[in-house]
Amino acid sequence: MNDMGKKLQFEDIKLIEATKDDLELIMGWRSNPLIYKYFYHQNAPLKWDEHITFWESRKNRIDWIINLRYNSHWRKIGSINISKLTDEKPEIGLFIGELTSWGSGYGKKAVKLALKYLKNTNYTGATASVSKENIGSQKLFEQLNFKRTSSIKLDKEWLYTIEFKK
Amino acid sequence: MNDMGKKLQFEDIKLIEATKDDLELIMGWRSNPLIYKYFYHQNAPLKWDEHITFWESRKNRIDWIINLRYNSHWRKIGSINISKLTDEKPEIGLFIGELTSWGSGYGKKAVKLALKYLKNTNYTGATASVSKENIGSQKLFEQLNFKRTSSIKLDKEWLYTIEFKK
Numbered sequence: 001m002n003d004m005g006k007k008l009q010f011e012d013i014k015l016i017e018a019t020k021d022d023l024e025l026i027m028g029w030r031s032n033p034l035i036y037k038y039f040y041h042q043n044a045p046l047k048w049d050e051h052i053t054f055w056e057s058r059k060n061r062i063d064w065i066i067n068l069r070y071n072s073h074w075r076k077i078g079s080i081n082i083s084k085l086t087d088e089k090p091e092i093g094l095f096i097g098e099l100t101s102w103g104s105g106y107g108k109k110a111v112k113l114a115l116k117y118l119k120n121t122n123y124t125g126a127t128a129s130v131s132k133e134n135i136g137s138q139k140l141f142e143q144l145n146f147k148r149t150s151s152i153k154l155d156k157e158w159l160y161t162i163e164f165k166k
Numbered sequence: 167m168n169d170m171g172k173k174l175q176f177e178d179i180k181l182i183e184a185t186k187d188d189l190e191l192i193m194g195w196r197s198n199p200l201i202y203k204y205f206y207h208q209n210a211p212l213k214w215d216e217h218i219t220f221w222e223s224r225k226n227r228i229d230w231i232i233n234l235r236y237n238s239h240w241r242k243i244g245s246i247n248i249s250k251l252t253d254e255k256p257e258i259g260l261f262i263g264e265l266t267s268w269g270s271g272y273g274k275k276a277v278k279l280a281l282k283y284l285k286n287t288n289y290t291g292a293t294a295s296v297s298k299e300n301i302g303s304q305k306l307f308e309q310l311n312f313k314r315t316s317s318i319k320l321d322k323e324w325l326y327t328i329e330f331k332k
Contacts, residue, residue, distance in 0.1 A: 023241070024191055024241055024242045024243075024264075025190055025191045025194055027264070028191055028194035028195050028198070028263055028264075029194050031198065031264070031265055031266070032194070032197065032198045032199075032200075033198075033199060033200065034198075034199065034211070045200070045265035045266050046266065047266045048236065048241070048264065048266070048267075070214065075189070075190055075214070076190045077190075097194055098190075098193070098194075098197075098214065099197055099211035100197070100211050100212065100213045100214070101214070
């Protein structure tokens with residue numbers, strides 16, 4: 001990842017690009033029904049073959065692990081990605097895998113860092129596709145000034161969009 | 167871990183002692199309701215503080231990560247431990263965190279390796295405490311010649327015991 005010398009980091013949250021060594025952890029998080037109930041394309045725990053195929057066939061996409069600092073120790077609590085990097089407004093997706101950390105504002109900080117990355121790279125904005133049942137995620141994007149622009153995916157998700165100021 | 171030069175390994179399954187770097191993965195697996203529904207002491211996703219406190223206060227116990235070889239690549243699929251190491255017959259506990267690998271016999275191979283460890287270390291047998299709702303785990307221990315010896319923990323679990331041949 002080229003982040004042009006600008007670290008994707010706050011005091012307690014930082015993004016580190018995901019590697020193959022993170023695949024079991026990502027799969028573990030994504031195989032939790034309390035998490036995948038908000039995913040459009042998934043309704044059961046993942047199979048390794050699907051997971052590795054998805055990983056190796058990714059294109060125009062960056063995946064980071066969200067790291068939290070707590071008691072001077074960093075740990076991995078979730079995942080954030082930017083996909084459709086050939087669009088003017090790429091799409092941000094995320095989840096906090098550590099369920100008991102939900103509602104602490106960590107996801108919001110991670111999205112701020114992803115937005116910083118996109119601004120630094122001269123994109124004009126970003127989108128996010130959020131389950132209509134995921135009220136927490138809707139609030140997160142609204143607090144960051146994303147606007148709800150349409151109903152998508154058989155009316156199961158909202159499309160959120162933000163335009164960066166020039 | 168001193169395994170006296172004897173590797174805890176089959177062709178496709180091996181045990182590697184767990185480290186702090188595995189804590190997020192273990193917590194992710196243990197925070198899945200499809201997994202913790204079989205745990206006596208847990209009915210919700212874990213909190214980090216509880217998890218790290220448990221980890222750091224372990225005594226008389228070894229924890230391994232169960233690794234599976236697939237397409238010449240090893241990956242982490244679950245966790246097995248032996249506790250009560252000051253007893254003559256220590257207790258084996260395990261789970262396969264990768265849900266879509268259940269029923270493949272990997273847990274059974276992991277228990278065989280844990281038994282090998284105990285035999286090598288001159289224990290006289292082993293026990294296991296299994297939820298009465300966890301039929302798969304009951305079969306696993308029965309296939310390995312454990313005997314159901316009593317009903318424990320408010321009649322929610324079976325105690326299984328094996329005596330090693332002299």
